[in-house]
């Protein structure tokens with residue numbers, strides 16, 4: 001049975017009560033307890049640093065050459081917190097409510113409420129660490145607005161919020177390394193969880209420089225290994241982001257929660273050709289000033305600036321007059337796809353729409369500046385010049401990035417954008433304490449499924465990662481470890497370690513011995529194509545069933561024909577990639593299975609069979625108000641467990657943005 | 659933007675591991691689109707090598723968005739290549755033309771030993787941060803974020819310094835292999851904020867001492883670092899570091 005261990009009592013008192021009553025470990029005993037933290041992004045670095053400060057002995061792992069380079073570094077827009085510094089009516093309840101609603105009523109009330117509660121502490125903590133958040137002229141912290149909310153609660157550092165938060169956590173982590181409480185293993189990849197008597201007791205990891213396989217003991221293991229968007233090959237994730245750590249845990253018995261819940265972000269730089277290795281996000285904040293449109297005529301060959309105003313279709317403003325360009329991500333993405341599929345797409349590939357700043361640059365900013373400078377009847381040229389300066393201040397780094405990639409100047413011509421895979425709401429199933437169903441094995445950050453339901457709101461992933469690492473796990477892990485103080489470190493000569501290592505080595509040998517003819521990359525691309533076409537923005541039973549067959553076929557081909565050059569006991573990036581792609585294939589199959597099983601549309605999961613007459617997502621609360629937690633039962637075989645979701649505080653309704 | 663296709667000759671540093679001797683290998687790549695990124699061109703080359711049964715070229719990369727600091731190629735005599743304020747991963751092939759020869763090497767510095775091909779070991783930077791590049795505050799004991807207002811100008815300057823991605827291009831560009839731009843960026847970031855004030859003296863002394871210990875050279879102010887820094891970290895940070903260092907040296911009775 002799945003026990004989410006949600007504390008009894010009133011929603012707003014649960015976390016306080018929990019903290020007041022959970023078991024504690026005294027300082028002398030903490031020094032005897034070892035904790036393994038896999039992953040040092042926002043979730044992992046904050047957890048490792050905090051646990052080190054508490055006195056535990058921590059071993060932290062990451063596959064990059066430094067913890068400072070985790071994928072979290074790339075987050076652009078900001079981090080939410082219910083500080084209400086703007087005095088615009090924000091509160092813990094509002095942040096909680098927005099998150100539940102944004103997630104289309106598929107997340108747990110108790111977890112989300114706790115997240116909203118600790119959000120305020122995160123900002124204080126980061127400021128104390130020296131995170132240089134944007135400030136107003138009076139010296140106080142500034143905020144911006146993000147989608148899905150009506151208050152300004154997003155804290156930011158230009159378009160580099162993730163970088164600044166991660167550097168803060170990284171520095172806290174390095175301080176613990178200097179103090180000796182954390183031991184850091186960079187360029188290491190975890191390849192299995194070691195289980196002894198039903199509990200997680202360590203990991204097997206490979207040193208990516210020497211290629212040697214190592215054993216590491218821990219009284220508990222934390223997986224903070226990020227999301228799995230790269231199962232689609234093309235995504236906004238960093239190249240190395242992968243599912244391997246979570247997948248190995250899944251194979252050892254940890255349930256995988258809502259695997260099909262994927263977020264497709266509406267504003268990314270479109271694919272230009274087969275050579276493309278990744279997609280680049282253009283932050284959600286751009287939709288505040290950019291208007292999205294396509295030509296009214298199908299296959300219009302004209303350049304954007306040659307198309308007159310009345311021949312443009314501002315389709316979001318047309319379809320959703322109340323929210324316009326600021327509808328949530330899932331809605332905006334589907335609308336773009338609909339237009340392109342209907343033949344209105346732009347650019348050489350016709351798989352793009354325009355994001356146009358011209359109107360606001362001239363009419364909003366240009367006119368405001370002209371009026372500020374007392375210029376009467378400004379001509380077009382003056383308006384453009386003045387408007388440009390403001391837009392540059394707001395979005396300069398994003399515009400520069402766009403120009404570097406496309407060679408086009410977005411101040412002059414509209415950006416071309418298209419939806420791309422961005423984030424995975426699904427992940428390892430965890431209870432209220434962030435523990436998976438395996439005792440002693442925890443999952444934090446994007447690697448777990450916990451807080452965002454079927455759709456994550458912008459600026460909430462950074463908040464969740466840091467909440468988990470700084471403020472939740474330091475309490476909840478004590479509740480488990482308090483009963484482990486008598487457990488002596490288990491020697492890594494224990495047969496469970498030996499067996500797990502042998503399994504890892506065997507798989508590596510197997511991969512190397514295939515000596516086939518096709519590269520790892522080519523398999524990854526093919527997997528991505530299947531996933532994108534059949535388990536992407538729109539899904540249906542026929543496509544998903546086909547996809548499962550195609551993936552099984554691809555998997556067979558991979559295991560008989562992949563070519564991995566080089567050797568085992570050396571740096572071998574192809575071998576690293578091969579292991580990850582092999583896991584992605586298994587995950588891809590499960591995602592399709594989960595999407596097939598959930599015959600309703602909710603948030604980012606759109607089943608074509610379940611839509612309203614206007615083509616909007618149609619939930620089915622009677623049948624699908626649950627978390628799908630999948631248990632691995634061997635090759636291509638899973639059992640579904642359901643965690644019913646109960647809403648005590650909020651009454652689920654159909655989302656409406658018209 | 660007109661796109662074009664090009665054929666190129668690449669001379670790339672190959673080195674099996676840290677102890678092996680390295681050498682340049684010459685490769686030809688065909689039909690490279692001007693729309694590709696520099697690393698995507700390397701992807702094409704590597705796919706070609708794998709197909710031919712050869713070893714692909716190892717290089718570091720991750721975000722491919724110019725923010726993680728992982729990519730690190732020395733291209734035609736310049737860290738991160740010809741574009742100003744740009745990382746290797748953000749460099750695009752329209753910077754080159756048909757028939758060009760491109761020479762690619764790893765960062766060269768004693769403190770950054772080569773691991774394989776174009777991959778170097780930059781853990782020295784982590785150890786420099788360990789020596790003092792932080793504010794000593796434990797989780798959960800902080801006051802409200804708005805308790806201490808910070809002058810906008812200082813906040814902006816601190817942010818500009820904190821934008822360093824730790825890539826090491828500054829070291830690679832410097833004839834002394836000095837890490838001063840990197841160190842000064844961190845010292846400045848923290849010294850400009852009231853929260854960083856308490857530890858500022860020990861911080862600058864310890865970080866400079868650690869950089870010396872790691873084998874980075876001393877700074878003779880050639881400004882080569884600033885010219886190649888992809889995040890355009892200003893050399894004025896080095897001036898600030900120098901004055902912090904002097905002040906700390908004059909008043910400090912301890913440095914460890």
Ligand SMILES: Cc1cc2nc3c(=O)[nH]c(=O)nc-3n(C[C@H](O)[C@H](O)[C@H](O)COP(=O)(O)OP(=O)(O)OC[C@H]3O[C@@H](n4cnc5c(N)ncnc54)[C@H](O)[C@@H]3O)c2cc1C
Nearest residue numbers: 039040041042043063072077078190226445446459461462
């Ligand atoms: C372009 C972009 C912009 C974004 N912008 C925002 C934003 O503005 N606001 C917001 O809230 N969210 C944003 N997000 C989402 C957010 O950045 C991520 O969800 C979040 O940073 C994930 O943090 P994490 O700590 O869970 O994982 P990550 O940062 O992905 O870290 C994973 C860690 O695990 C390690 N690892 C993985 N597997 C292994 C293994 N097998 N062995 C050893 N180590 C391993 C890695 O080395 C790394 O250290 C953005 C995402 C993208 C892609």
Ligand code: SF4
Nearest residue numbers: 822823825826828887
């Ligand atoms: S100062 Fe510039 S060049 Fe040096 S490590 Fe930082 S970002 Fe790279």
Ligand code: FES
Nearest residue numbers: 720722727729747
């Ligand atoms: S790959 Fe991240 S900065 Fe270039």
